[in-house]
Amino acid sequence: MSLAVNTVLQVVHYCCCATKLFPCAFLVLTVFVLARTESSGIWKILKMEMVLEGHFSLIVKSCNKGLVLDYCSVQLQSNINKQKVRRYARKQKGGKGEKLICFCVSSTSKTSFHFYQIFLYLQDFLSIIAAIGGFASAVLRAFEMSFSNSSVGSGSRTARRTFEFGRTHVVRPKGKHQATIVWLHGLGDNGSSWSQLLETLPLPNIKWICPTAPTRPVAIFGGFPCTAWFDVGDISEDAPDDVEGLDASAAHVANLLSTEPSDIKLGIGGFSMGTATALYSATSYVQGKYGNGNPYPVNLSAVVGLSGWLPCSRSLRNKIEGSHEAARRASSLPLLLCHGKVDDVVLYKHGEKSAEVLNTTGFRNLTFRTYNGLGHYTVPEEMDEVCNWLNAGLGLEGSRS
Numbered sequence: 058m059s060l061a062v063n064t065v066l067q068v069v070h071y072c073c074c075a076t077k078l079f080p081c082a083f084l085v086l087t088v089f090v091l092a093r094t095e096s097s098g099i100w101k102i103l104k105m106e107m108v109l110e111g112h113f114s115l116i117v118k119s120c121n122k123g124l125v126l127d128y129c130s131v132q133l134q135s136n137i138n139k140q141k142v143r144r145y146a147r148k149q150k151g152g153k154g155e156k157l158i159c160f161c162v163s164s165t166s167k168t169s170f171h172f173y174q175i176f177l178y179l180q181d182f183l184s185i186i187a188a189i190g191g192f193a194s195a196v197l198r199a200f201e202m203s204f205s206n207s208s209v210g211s212g213s214r215t216a217r218r219t220f221e222f223g224r225t226h227v228v229r230p231k232g233k234h235q236a237t238i239v240w241l242h243g244l245g246d247n248g249s250s251w252s253q254l255l256e257t258l259p260l261p262n263i264k265w266i267c268p269t270a271p272t273r274p275v276a277i278f279g280g281f282p283c284t285a286w287f288d289v290g291d292i293s294e295d296a297p298d299d300v301e302g303l304d305a306s307a308a309h310v311a312n313l314l315s316t317e318p319s320d321i322k323l324g325i326g327g328f329s330m331g332t333a334t335a336l337y338s339a340t341s342y343v344q345g346k347y348g349n350g351n352p353y354p355v356n357l358s359a360v361v362g363l364s365g366w367l368p369c370s371r372s373l374r375n376k377i378e379g380s381h382e383a384a385r386r387a388s389s390l391p392l393l394l395c396h397g398k399v400d401d402v403v404l405y406k407h408g409e410k411s412a413e414v415l416n417t418t419g420f421r422n423l424t425f426r427t428y429n430g431l432g433h434y435t436v437p438e439e440m441d442e443v444c445n446w447l448n449a450g451l452g453l454e455g456s457r458s
Contacts, residue, residue: 359450394408
């Protein structure tokens with residue numbers, strides 16, 4: 058690597074040493090400088106965003122040999138292919154939640170040292186931000202509880218949370234409009250990223266609506282705020298369910314579908330936490346009401362869930378078996394669930410258990426697909442399965458018989 062580039066790294070390193078503040082901004086600036094100044098093509102920015110499931114990710118493609126610095130373990134590994142990074146994300150648990158920054162650097166020792174130091178400062182910075190976020194969340198919750206208690210005299214026993222949903226992205230059908238599907242992103246993501254993928258699918262008769270979840274404190278991240286359809290502290294059958302948050306998100310989805318023409322088939326799909334919300338919406342539709350007792354207003358024709366889980370599963374069987382109409386709806390609602398066998402965020406066992414519970418509860422029209430070697434992301438094979446299933450299940454024009 059050239060002397061000029063190494064000098065840039067030194068400057069950034071020393072800035073971090075001097076200030077110990079905003080190293081994330083310094084790091085981003087460094088990568089962009091490298092991308093702009095390195096004429097040999099070693100550095101090319103691939104992607105920089107807060108990726109699915111709240112992992113902080115900065116992914117850079119290297120056209121030369123390099124080293125991977127892992128945010129959690131800070132291990133150096135010389136496993137970068139000349140043409141591509143073999144693994145774009147390596148998820149390792151560290152404390153509450155999972156944070157990852159993965160990128161490639163030149164294999165020169167000086168450069169590696171400076172990036173290693175910057176990485177350590179970045180780790181401290183993110184830890185401080187998470188701590189501040191958790192403290193602020195605790196203060197706000199205490200204030201809300203105090204406010205709620207002071208409102209009892211005015212006739213309000215409990216204070217309901219208010220949720221401000223983000224921007225909604227719509228992908229218009231390229232052919233005759235026959236179906237509308239609301240697609241729900243995962244924890245920490247937004248509707249825009251999925252709308253771009255869904256637009257490329259060979260489903261010209263489907264209109265896609267991709268909303269963005271509210272930004273709220275999330276227990277699994279120690280109270281750190283990010284986009285989430287509901288609060289979650291743990292993914293297990295025994296973990297408490299945020300029914301209020303689930304109701305609010307399911308109602309938002311139903312409102313988006315309620316304005317569609319009466320001859321259009323309606324569906325809900327999602328990834329990870331989006332799957333959990335979609336399945337909660339499915340169970341609300343089957344029961345004819347939300348968890349708070351309000352009526353569910355739309356009829357669903359299809360539900361798709363990728364790499365997710367079923368919330369509120371403990372009491373589901375009793376609620377459905379106690380109603381003939383609920384049992385009828387459950388048996389006729391088409392469901393497609395897909396899960397990777399090496400998913401290390403929402404473990405495969407949670408997806409398998411969700412499919413088992415739904416099947417034994419009466420969801421007879423359920424398809425469960427598994428993929429060897431698939432982690433917590435999507436692959437073309439999986440999306441092809443989704444396309445074929447939707448074409449056949451919704452009877453769309455041009456579908457294969």
